[in-house]
Amino acid sequence: xxxxxxxxxxxxxxxxxxxxxxxxxxxxxxxxxxDTTGIHVYQPGFLYVAIGQEHPEALQRPEASxxxxxxxxxxxxxxxxxxxxxxxxLASGRTLRYDELLLATGSRTVMEEVPGGAGAHDFYTxxxxxxxxxxxxxxxxxxxxxxxxxxxxxxxxxPVEFAFLLDDYLRSRHIRDKSEIGLLSPLNRAFTIEATSxxxxxxxxxxxxxxxxxxxxxxxxxxxxxxxSLEGDTMEYDLLVLVPPHRGQKVIEDSGLGDERGWVPxxxxxxxxxxxxxxxxxxxxxxxxxxxxGSVAHYEASVAAxxxxxxxxxxxxxxxxxxxxxxxxxxxxxxxxTTISFDYDHPPVSPTPARRWHWLKTLFNKTYWHTVPQxxxx
Amino acid sequence: xxxxxxKSLDLKGLSCPMxxxxxxxAMKELAPGQLLEVFATDPGSVPDFKAWAQTTGNPLVxxxxxxxxxxxxxxxxxx
Numbered sequence: 174x175x176x177x178x179x180x181x182x183x184x185x186x187x188x189x190x191x192x193x194x195x196x197x198x199x200x201x202x203x204x205x206x207x208d209t210t211g212i213h214v215y216q217p218g219f220l221y222v223a224i225g226q227e228h229p230e231a232l233q234r235p236e237a238s239x240x241x242x243x244x245x246x247x248x249x250x251x252x253x254x255x256x257x258x259x260x261x262x263l264a265s266g267r268t269l270r271y272d273e274l275l276l277a278t279g280s281r282t283v284m285e286e287v288p289g290g291a292g293a294h295d296f297y298t299x300x301x302x303x304x305x306x307x308x309x310x311x312x313x314x315x316x317x318x319x320x321x322x323x324x325x326x327x328x329x330x331x332p333v334e335f336a337f338l339l340d341d342y343l344r345s346r347h348i349r350d351k352s353e354i355g356l357l358s359p360l361n362r363a364f365t366i367e368a369t370s371x372x373x374x375x376x377x378x379x380x381x382x383x384x385x386x387x388x389x390x391x392x393x394x395x396x397x398x399x400x401x402s403l404e405g406d407t408m409e410y411d412l413l414v415l416v417p418p419h420r421g422q423k424v425i426e427d428s429g430l431g432d433e434r435g436w437v438p439x440x441x442x443x444x445x446x447x448x449x450x451x452x453x454x455x456x457x458x459x460x461x462x463x464x465x466x467g468s469v470a471h472y473e474a475s476v477a478a479x480x481x482x483x484x485x486x487x488x489x490x491x492x493x494x495x496x497x498x499x500x501x502x503x504x505x506x507x508x509x510x511t512t513i514s515f516d517y518d519h520p521p522v523s524p525t526p527a528r529r530w531h532w533l534k535t536l537f538n539k540t541y542w543h544t545v546p547q548x549x550x551x
Numbered sequence: 552x553x554x555x556x557x558k559s560l561d562l563k564g565l566s567c568p569m570x571x572x573x574x575x576x577a578m579k580e581l582a583p584g585q586l587l588e589v590f591a592t593d594p595g596s597v598p599d600f601k602a603w604a605q606t607t608g609n610p611l612v613x614x615x616x617x618x619x620x621x622x623x624x625x626x627x628x629x630x
Contacts, residue, residue, distance in 0.1 A: 324572055359568045361602040367595070387606045389572055403575040404607050462566040 176202045176485045179271035181251050183208030183236040186456035186470035187277030188546045193478035195241045202485050204244045211236050211248035223296035223305045224342045239546040254428040273481050280457040282417040287322045292395025293415040314351030315411030322390040323418025327465045330503040337506030340380045354382045361386035369523045436460035442494035444477050453477045464499045472498045502534035557585035567595045581627040589623045
């Protein structure tokens, strides 16, 4: 008898799990991926689109080209999961049944939750990054502020990276001396991780990027061009770049499978839904308090794939669990970068910024398509 | 400590920087002089609350730890 393994979401997590499970189970399971667009997007590239170093087309491939041939791809939007009947309802009205379900639905950005937020730019969607680069091309000098309007958000170091790459960009246009760059941080350091903040703060100072701590963006006044924090401070800007608030997908909220922000509650090691025996989640979709990033989805995928395959076979769950591993690159500008690696038991460590880390990040961005989705990298 | 607590926040289990953000939101709702107490389990919250109080001018009137749970009392600054 074949089991139906259903995967919602064709991002990093969903794609890797689908390929690993299909390869492992062969005829034992029918593996189906439901994806809203059928286009796989390499989201870490948005940062580069925003400063004109990457073309949007280079960050997209048909999801079908990344999935094994024995996996069925359904391009449709999942609107509701009915756990009682083990069915998923799609926007087209079609329903798909499942024996095992993986929620790899990612996150969505909700700038509309920020009063006045429509007046801000962002690099968290392809459209946002494209519009931001257009605005930067027209920028002739003034004050650019970079702030955070909600936690958690994807890729915690991204605002810092953007500040560095923006500094490079403005220098390349010879308008850096007519511009100010301000980085508004939720904490009293560059970003959450203290060790890495200590490493990058002197570089921020060296590049003339002004760091303002404990500035949690609450509202924007696009007419007066001011941004105000939860702490009650107000700053003026000429161009504002905000990390938008994030939520889980609507299908999670509408199906009662998430918390108040739509994040799926899972066991932080097994990735199994805390309320259902046959539902797992990976990547941005979970409520695990670690980075929402492609690397996390990637590392979690092998664990979820093992658990799904064991469930299909009726075996005990595998002993291989997710250990909280995170690995990020952090661009520090001028052709250099550092990395951040940690897990549940080991605090973050970052090497001194160097050219080789920037090269490695560039190489990873290019080779991603041939390695990660297929599950070829551990 | 004779002043009564106007609001209590249970932020146990949340990791940095969520305790600071939830606290900043809660403080906005208080009147000057009112007290907010916070329970948290993230060890990083100890230096973070101290620094947040100094930066924002809302005094940290008490900070303690018992069985891995950190307890902070903050006073909303006078206008």
